[in-house]
Amino acid sequence: MGRLALFHAFLYIHHFLAASFYANAITTGPPKPPPQPASTHHKVLILGGGVAGVIAARTLHERGIDDFVVVEARNELGGRMQTATFANRTIEQGPNWIQGTQDGKGPANPIFTLAKKHGLKTQFNDWFGSVSTFDASGAVDFLDVFNQSGDDFDSLTVAAGARVDQNLVDLSARTGYALIKANAKNPHASASEYYQFDWEYAQTPEESSLIASSWGNNFTYDTDQGGFSDDNQMSIDQRGFKTLIQLEADEFLKPQQRLFGSTVKTISYSKTGVTVTLKNGDTLTGDYALCTFSLGVLQNDDVSFKPSLPGIFYAHIWLIDVKAKLDFKQEAIQSMVMATYTKIFLQFPKKFWFDTEMAIFADSERGRYPVWQSLDHENFLPGSGIVFVTVTGDYSVRIEALPDSQVQQEVMGVVRTMFPNVTVPEPIDFFFPRWHSNPLFRGSYSNWPAAFTSQHLDNLRANVGRLYFAGEATSRKCFGFLHGAYFEGLDIATVMADCIKGGSCADMEHFTQINNVLPYENN
Secondary structure, rough: OOOOEEEEEOEEEOOOOOEEEEEEOOOOOOOOOOOOOOOOOOEEEEEOHHHHHHHHHHHHHHHHOOOEEOOOOOOOOOOOOOEEEEOEEEEOOOOOOEEEOOOOOOOOOOHHHHHHHOOOOOEEEEOOOOOOEEEOOOOOOOHHHHHHHHHHHHHHHHHHHHHHHOOOOOHHHEEEEEEEOOOOOOHHHHHHHHOOOOHHHOOOHOOOEEEHHHHHHHHHHHHHHOOOOOOOOEEOOOOOOHHHHHHHOOOOOOOOHOOOOOOOOEEEEEEEEEEEEEEOOOOEEEEEEOOOOOOOHHHOOOOOOEEOOOOOOEEEEEEEEEEEOOOHHHHHHHHHHEOOOOEEEOHHHHHHOOOOEEEEEOOOOOOOOEEEEOOOOOOOOOOOEEEEEEEEHHHHHHHHHHOHHHHHHHHHHHHHHOOOOOOOOOOOOEEEEOOOOOOOOOOEEEOOOOOHHHHHHHHHHHHHOEEEOOHHHHHOOOOOOHHHHHHHHHHHHHHHHHOOOOOOOOOOOOOOOOOOOOOOOOO
């Protein structure tokens, strides 16, 4: 993290200022020699082969620019779209849903368009109409509370819109809930609120922006606000959800345009080009580069950027004007949050649980194994014996630090609480991914806190020299979503293509200082 070195007449403090980002790549699967590009110099280096990287590559190709290479740490494209084999089925470790599809002839979610194009098998997931409810006493009906939580969330988005219309400052979503008199005050209400909010944003209302969480909802689900539809399609394709982006890439990418198993160590950039040094010592050069690493990777330091990213921060401390360097880019990166969303899978000899698609467990501790989904359901993977539970945020980080055996013991305690009259067997199999501790991702997707401003987003998105940035985290309207990564790959690659083709090469908008509208008062 970048640190500010402050000097004044009475005290000397010195900290190292770090302006480095990273992407420490882990090669998955058996070792195999990656295909080598025909040249180590290219017009464009695309760093990362997730949705943003693939769509950026496609955009360049469509603009007649084919001198590029996709540098990917793993041995396949797809980024966080990753599968695992569990109970002889393909399950999704990461993204699982097309969130918002298309309403009639309205705008279509581009992920939905790709799914249709490549014949991906999906199924409508009834998140709000097929739900069972449980608490410490077992099965108990609190659907009335659950339905009220949905109404409260709708009211929250309206309140957020009103603040935007009146040009008022952002607040936390928790403050927004309080202002509409919708604070959850018991386990049933708390679990229902979690289902509506945390399960989407992977963080609590206290940690999340009121205005931006409203954007995330409206620009995906609300057709009156520019969204696609309120439909969610769950991928149950046994080829994996990643198939849609891999098949799309196969239509235009040549083998020599994919450099797999390559860990980026250093990125050197200037006004004339970019040099990338890989962990194995190889060097690639490009006239331009696009960095699509996850926000979590950028918040750490396994990849160093040379020179340090630019920016000036001014402070007024104890009546002494202090000027010290603080990277505007690093401030933006560190001001947003990389949240973690963890699916925990269990397989049993036979189904004994709820017949609905979804279930909520209301524990006295908020966020303790609250959202359950049956895959052994006629709409998904019947006969599989699979059920999974989702945790998010700090609880995800907590369980990643525990051995699988302890997490399994905790989860099974909840299962037996939910079904006190059933002799619940031990699971045949148990699995969950560790996204937060994976140095290739450092979390699942971004979330916008109340202290993060629109100018921070501009700075996160802005290029430095000939180095550009794109990913779901750089999307103002669709951060955290696959379609956010799609739109950013498309938009930033278009900016780069315009520059390459001889059009406008002006730097993207950024702010060296982000100021308050009014100063803070200390008396």
